[in-house]
Amino acid sequence: MIEFHLDARSGVPTYLQLVQQVRQAVRLGILRPGDQLPTVKEVVSALAINPNTVLKAYRELDLAGLVEGRRGVGTFVSSELTPSPPDGVKELRSALQRWVGRARAAGLDDENMAALFADTVRPPAASRAA
Amino acid sequence: MTEHAAVEAVGLGKRYGSKWALRDCSLEIPSGSVTALVGPNGAGKTTLLQLAVGLSRPSAGSVSVLGHSPLTDARSLLPRVGFVAQEHPLYRGFTVSDTLKLGRKLNPSWDEGVALARIEHLGLPLGQKVGQLSGGQQAQIALTLALAKRPEVLLLDEPVASLDPLARREFLQSVMEAVAETGMTVILSSHIVADLERVCDHLVILSQARTQLVGPIDEIVASHRLLTGPRTDPASVERVHDVIRESHTERQTTLLVRANGHVYDSNWQLHEVDLEEIVLAYLGYGGPNGTGRASSREAVA
Numbered sequence: 001m002i003e004f005h006l007d008a009r010s011g012v013p014t015y016l017q018l019v020q021q022v023r024q025a026v027r028l029g030i031l032r033p034g035d036q037l038p039t040v041k042e043v044v045s046a047l048a049i050n051p052n053t054v055l056k057a058y059r060e061l062d063l064a065g066l067v068e069g070r071r072g073v074g075t076f077v078s079s080e081l082t083p084s085p086p087d088g089v090k091e092l093r094s095a096l097q098r099w100v101g102r103a104r105a106a107g108l109d110d111e112n113m114a115a116l117f118a119d120t121v122r123p124p125a126a127s128r129a130a
Numbered sequence: 131m132t133e134h135a136a137v138e139a140v141g142l143g144k145r146y147g148s149k150w151a152l153r154d155c156s157l158e159i160p161s162g163s164v165t166a167l168v169g170p171n172g173a174g175k176t177t178l179l180q181l182a183v184g185l186s187r188p189s190a191g192s193v194s195v196l197g198h199s200p201l202t203d204a205r206s207l208l209p210r211v212g213f214v215a216q217e218h219p220l221y222r223g224f225t226v227s228d229t230l231k232l233g234r235k236l237n238p239s240w241d242e243g244v245a246l247a248r249i250e251h252l253g254l255p256l257g258q259k260v261g262q263l264s265g266g267q268q269a270q271i272a273l274t275l276a277l278a279k280r281p282e283v284l285l286l287d288e289p290v291a292s293l294d295p296l297a298r299r300e301f302l303q304s305v306m307e308a309v310a311e312t313g314m315t316v317i318l319s320s321h322i323v324a325d326l327e328r329v330c331d332h333l334v335i336l337s338q339a340r341t342q343l344v345g346p347i348d349e350i351v352a353s354h355r356l357l358t359g360p361r362t363d364p365a366s367v368e369r370v371h372d373v374i375r376e377s378h379t380e381r382q383t384t385l386l387v388r389a390n391g392h393v394y395d396s397n398w399q400l401h402e403v404d405l406e407e408i409v410l411a412y413l414g415y416g417g418p419n420g421t422g423r424a425s426s427r428e429a430v431a
Contacts, residue, residue, distance in 0.1 A: 006328070011404055013348065014328060044310045048303035049328045050164050051310035 001038060002031060006047055014049055018057035026066060027081045037067060037075040134197035136161045136283050136315035137182055141191030144177050151177040153339045155191070159317060159332065164309060166326040166347075167319035168409055169336035175319035176216060178336070179285050182317075183213045195283055209239045212281030216288045218272030222261030226254050226271065233275045245278035248304075266297025270304065277308050284308070286318040290325070302329050323406045333405075335412045342412040347405065354408050356401040357385045366395070375411040386411045 002025045004018055012020070025031040038046070043054045058075050061067040068078040103113050135158040142155040152174035159165050167175045180186045181193050184200030184207075193200065198207040220229060226249060234240045249256065252270050254263070260271060269289065276284060286305070290298040306329055309316060320326060326333075333350055335343040343350065354374070357367065361383050364376050372388040386403060 008328075011402060013351065015348075041307065041310045044306045045303065047328070048299050048306055050306060050331055052162070052164065052331045053328075 001036065004038070004043055004047060006049070015053045015057040015060070018043070018054065019060050022057075022061055022077075023066065023081060026077060031077050033077050033079060035077045037077070039074055134161070134194075135159055136163070137193065137195050137317065139178070139181075139191065139193045142178070142181060142188055142193050143190035144174075144181060144186060145189040150189075150339045152181070152336075153190075155341050157334060157341055157344045159315065159334075161315050162313050163332045164306075164316045164330045165318070165332040165334060166330040167317060167334045167336060168323060168326065169319075169321065170413060171321055173336040174339045175321075175336055176287055179213070179287050179317070179319060182285060183211060184208070209237065209279065210282045212276030212279050212284040214272045214276050214284075214286045214289060217292065218269050218289070220260045220268055220272055222259065224260050225257050226260060226263075227256040229260055229271060229275070230256075230278075233278055237279050239279055241278050241280050244280065245274055248274045248277065264297070266293050266300060269293060269297065269301050273301065273304055277304075280312070281314060283315045283317070286316065288319055288321070290320065291322065298325065305329070323409050327405050333409075335409060337413050350408060351403075351405055353389050354403050355387055355389055356403050356407075357383075357387060357398040358401065359383055359395075359398040362397070367398075374408075 002021070004021055006014060006017055010017065022031065022037065031037075037058065040051050040054045040058070043049070044051050058067065058069060062069055062075075065079060066077065066081065067075050069075045100113065103116075108116070137157075137159040139155050139157050142152060143150060144152045155174075155178065167178065169175055177186070181188055182195055182200060184204050187201060195207060195211055200207055200211075221232070224232065230242075230245050230249070233245065234242060248270075252267070252274075254267060254271070260268060263271070269292075273286075273289070276286075284305070289305075290301055293301060302325065305316060305318075308314060318330070327347060331347055333343065333345065333347050334341060359382070361378055361381050364373050364383065364385055367373060367385060367387060370391050372390065373385050374388060375386040377384045386408070
């Protein structure tokens with residue numbers, strides 16, 4: 001069992017904080033397949049948050065195949081999070097290193113690069129609004 | 131659960147003398163949602179709630195709760211609706227036990243088990259006079275009276291305004307537990323935005339007797355962006371997006387927009403905005419150098 005906590009100042013929506021904490025716990029092996037997540041009522045009591053928010057988080061985890069809701073019983077971890085394959089990461093890292101080299105040559109400092117990276121990674125506003 | 135919206139208003143208005151307390155209010159509040167009714171004092175929040183429970187009669191338009199009129203179907207509707215008025219009025223000379231007895235006598239659908247379980251959970255002595263309890267405890271008693279009716283819709287007028295932070299949290303926790311247990315619809319008014327994002331999933335912003343914005347909080351937060359860029363006339367942005375607030379310095383323009391599409395001019399820097407900032411913009415707060423536009427806006431969405 002895990003306990004959720006909320007960071008009101010993070011700007012991350014509450015349901016997403018719950019999703020991230022479950023994913024993190026599974027990744028770290030704190031939660032294993034078959035383990036039960038806190039019930040909606042328990043989360044609501046502990047954090048004084050809207051039950052619909054908890055349901056939304058659990059639904060999203062369910063859709064991602066990470067947990068499984070069993071009617072009238074609870075929500076259980078159904079699979080492990082497979083870490084990204086090491087080969088892929090290695091290749092991506094070297095591609096990124098080449099990119100950083102080119103960016104430096106073009107006169108970008110670290111802060112410029114970080115801003116550019118963050119800006120590229122961030123999905124466009126309207127597609128999330130849909 | 132019914133298939134009706136929990137609360138539906140169409141062109142709803144209330145006039146006191148020549149002054150409209152609420153005007154042209156059309157909205158639909160879905161069943162099972164927890165909705166925050168936000169706006170400054172005098173914006174029309176209390177008026178809207180009182181119209182919804184039939185405590186006052188509309189001057190224009192109509193409102194229905196669970197598909198019924200609170201005026202003509204009061205007898206069948208009101209047992210299904212809980213209402214806690216501002217300052218949670220109680221008989222101060224009554225004991226907790228007397229207060230529960232009153233609730234039992236006045237409400238045909240009273241659930242004594244719910245009432246007693248809550249009083250026990252809160253650790254309140256039945257023999258104590260209500261007037262001697264703390265503000266937070268009095269608020270909890272008022273909530274208990276409403277919850278023991280087993281309402282399908284619970285309306286709370288400024289329930290936490292007078293409470294200290296701990297009592298606020300405990301009160302909202304009680305409401306959320308009740309929602310988790312029963313799936314009831316909750317509408318609560320507040321002039322304090324903090325905490326609402328935790329407990330609410332829908333938002334209604336009222337200002338100057340009109341609805342400024344109605345919708346699910348997730349969508350509202352996801353669709354609003356702060357744009358900063360070189361000083362420009364916002365007209366080109368306005369063709370695509372709703373500009374809620376604009377402010378300018380000599381060289382820079384800052385816009386808070388509700389995005390209607392995904393094409394942004396690359397001159398603009400995009401920033402996310404939190405709910406409080408969005409609410410303030412709609413209430414007409416102009417930002418550091420800005421001119422609020424909310425006051426001139428018609429209802430959006």
